[in-house]
Amino acid sequence: MSISHAPPDSHGPDISGISEFADPKSSDPKSSETASTDHALPELEPIVPASTRRTRVPRWLRRTSGPVLLLALWQVLSSTGVLTADVLASPGTIARVAGDLVSDGSLTNAMGVSLQRVAVGLLLGTVVGTGLALVSGLFRIGEDLVDASVQMLRTVPFVGLIPLFIIWFGIGEAPKVAIITLGVSFPLYLNVYAGIRGVDSQLIEAGESLGLSRWGLVRHVVLPGALPGAMTGLRYSLGIAWLALVFAEQINADAGIGFLMVQARDFLRTDVIVVCLIVYAFLGLLADFIVRSLERLLLQWRPTFTGR
Amino acid sequence: MATDVHRPVTTEKVTTAPAAPAPSSVVRVEGLTRSFDGRAVIDNLQLDVKPGEFVALLGRSGCGKSTLLRILAGLDRDIQGTVLVPRRKAVAFQAPRLMPWKKVWRNVLLGLPGKPERAVAEQALTEVGLTDRADAWPKTLSGGEAQRASLARALVREPDLLLLDEPFGALDALTRIKAQRLVGELWQRRGCAVLLVTHDVEEAVLLADRVLVMDDGVIAYETEVELDRPRDITDPRFAELRAGLLERLGVDTAAEAA
Numbered sequence: 127m128s129i130s131h132a133p134p135d136s137h138g139p140d141i142s143g144i145s146e147f148a149d150p151k152s153s154d155p156k157s158s159e160t161a162s163t164d165h166a167l168p169e170l171e172p173i174v175p176a177s178t179r180r181t182r183v184p185r186w187l188r189r190t191s192g193p194v195l196l197l198a199l200w201q202v203l204s205s206t207g208v209l210t211a212d213v214l215a216s217p218g219t220i221a222r223v224a225g226d227l228v229s230d231g232s233l234t235n236a237m238g239v240s241l242q243r244v245a246v247g248l249l250l251g252t253v254v255g256t257g258l259a260l261v262s263g264l265f266r267i268g269e270d271l272v273d274a275s276v277q278m279l280r281t282v283p284f285v286g287l288i289p290l291f292i293i294w295f296g297i298g299e300a301p302k303v304a305i306i307t308l309g310v311s312f313p314l315y316l317n318v319y320a321g322i323r324g325v326d327s328q329l330i331e332a333g334e335s336l337g338l339s340r341w342g343l344v345r346h347v348v349l350p351g352a353l354p355g356a357m358t359g360l361r362y363s364l365g366i367a368w369l370a371l372v373f374a375e376q377i378n379a380d381a382g383i384g385f386l387m388v389q390a391r392d393f394l395r396t397d398v399i400v401v402c403l404i405v406y407a408f409l410g411l412l413a414d415f416i417v418r419s420l421e422r423l424l425l426q427w428r429p430t431f432t433g434r
Numbered sequence: 435m436a437t438d439v440h441r442p443v444t445t446e447k448v449t450t451a452p453a454a455p456a457p458s459s460v461v462r463v464e465g466l467t468r469s470f471d472g473r474a475v476i477d478n479l480q481l482d483v484k485p486g487e488f489v490a491l492l493g494r495s496g497c498g499k500s501t502l503l504r505i506l507a508g509l510d511r512d513i514q515g516t517v518l519v520p521r522r523k524a525v526a527f528q529a530p531r532l533m534p535w536k537k538v539w540r541n542v543l544l545g546l547p548g549k550p551e552r553a554v555a556e557q558a559l560t561e562v563g564l565t566d567r568a569d570a571w572p573k574t575l576s577g578g579e580a581q582r583a584s585l586a587r588a589l590v591r592e593p594d595l596l597l598l599d600e601p602f603g604a605l606d607a608l609t610r611i612k613a614q615r616l617v618g619e620l621w622q623r624r625g626c627a628v629l630l631v632t633h634d635v636e637e638a639v640l641l642a643d644r645v646l647v648m649d650d651g652v653i654a655y656e657t658e659v660e661l662d663r664p665r666d667i668t669d670p671r672f673a674e675l676r677a678g679l680l681e682r683l684g685v686d687t688a689a690e691a692a
Contacts, residue, residue, distance in 0.1 A: 328531055331509055333544070337591075346536070350535040428573070
C-alpha cells in the first residue's frame, strides 16, 4: 500500500514544489518591473539654444540707453532750474552753442590747431619712445645705457616740466609739442621694451635654426612679436597725448581748443567749456577707434579670446 | 677644418670619386663634452651618421639627447670637442614653433636666402599634404597640421641632415601614426640623413636604420635595424628588437609581457 501510495505522495510535493517555484518565477518579472519603477528615470530638462535665450533688445540699444538716460536727466535738471546756466548749461544750449561755434569757424579752427599739435607730438614721441625701446630692447649695452635713465625720468610727472619748457622753448608751439612728446614717449618705451623682451625665446631659436641673420631675426621675429606690446603702448600714449594737450594749451595758448576753453572761462561761458570738453572726448574716442582698427588689421594673427 | 677631418676617410674612395671628395659621414662628432654648471650632460661622445642614414636616438628624459640635437643644430655652442655637420641642415622641434604673425607659406619660406617664390613653399606644403592651408594663420591649424607645416619648413631647405626633436611627442595617437608614416616617406624620397630624437622605442624601430641609446652622456648602445620596409610591428623580430631596446632603457619587458 505504501508503495502504491508512494508515487502520488512523492509526486504531490514535487508538483506543488514546482508550482511553488513557478510562482515566484512568474512574479519575478513583476518584481523587476516594480524595481525599475523604483529606479525612476531622471527628469530631463531641455538645453535651450543660446540664441533663443538671448533677450530681444539688440546690444547697441542696450549700450546707448545708459548715456541717453543720463542726458535726459541732465536736461530735466536744467529745465527745472536745479542746474543753473552758470554752473552747467543745459544739453540743448550746448548743442546750439556747438552749432554756432562750428558755423563761425572758431571751433573747426581750434580743432585743426589742436589736432596738429597732437599729431606732431605723437609722431615725435613715437619716434623717441620706440627708438629708445629698440636700443635698449635689442642690445644689452643699450639697455645698460638707456633703461636706468628712462626709468628714472619717467617718475617725474611730465606736467611739472611745463614751467621749465616755457623757459627753454618760449611760449610758441615748441613747448606744447615738447610736453606731448614727453608724455607720449614713456608708455611707448615701456611697452615696446617689454614687448621685445617678451618675445618667445623658442621662436628666436627656431629663427636661428632657419638661418636668419641677426637683422633677419629682428625683422621677422622680434619686431612682429613686440607689436602687441607696441599697440598697447600706443593706446596709452594717445590717452596721455590728449591729457598733455589740455595742460599745454591752457598756458599761453593763442589758438586751439584749450585756448577756447580759457577764453570761455574768463566770460563764465560754461556752455562753451562743455562743448570743448565734448570735442576732447570725441577726439579721444576717434583716436581709440583708429588704434583699434590698426590692431584689428595688424594683429589678426593673434590667437586670443575676443569675447562672445 | 671639415676637409681635414674628412680627408683620411675619403682617401680610400679617391679612386671612385676623385673630383668631389665625397665624405663618408654627414655628421661627425668626436670627444664632444657639454657641461651645465660643472655637470657633464654629454661626456666625450662619439657619433657618425652616414649620408642618407636614418638614425634614431633614444634615451631616458634628461639623458642629454635633446642637448645633442641642439648642438648639432648649432643652437648650443658652449661645447668642447669636434662637431662637423653639413651646412644645409634643418630642425623640426617638438612644438611646431611657427611664427604666429606669418601665414603658413611665409613661415615655410622664412630664412631662405634670396627672395624665393611662393610656389617653392606651395610645393613643400604639397609634399606634406597641406596645399590648401598655405594662406592660413598658424593659429587656425590643428596640432598635426602645424607639425606638418613645420616639417615643410624644414624640407624646403633641402637639408643634407634633418634633425627631428620628438616631433610627434605632442600629437594624438592617430595623428602620430600618420605623421610617422609621412616622415618615413619623405625621408625615402629626399634621401637626406635624419637624426630623430625620441623616447618612443616603437617609433625608433619603425623608422630608423640604426637605433642609438644614450645614457650617462655617451652612446651606450646601438643596434642596426635590418627589417624590410615597410616594417610590420607584429613581426616577431620587431618585438625582439623593441624588447631589447626597452631593456637597455631600464624597462622590465618581462613584466610588460605578462
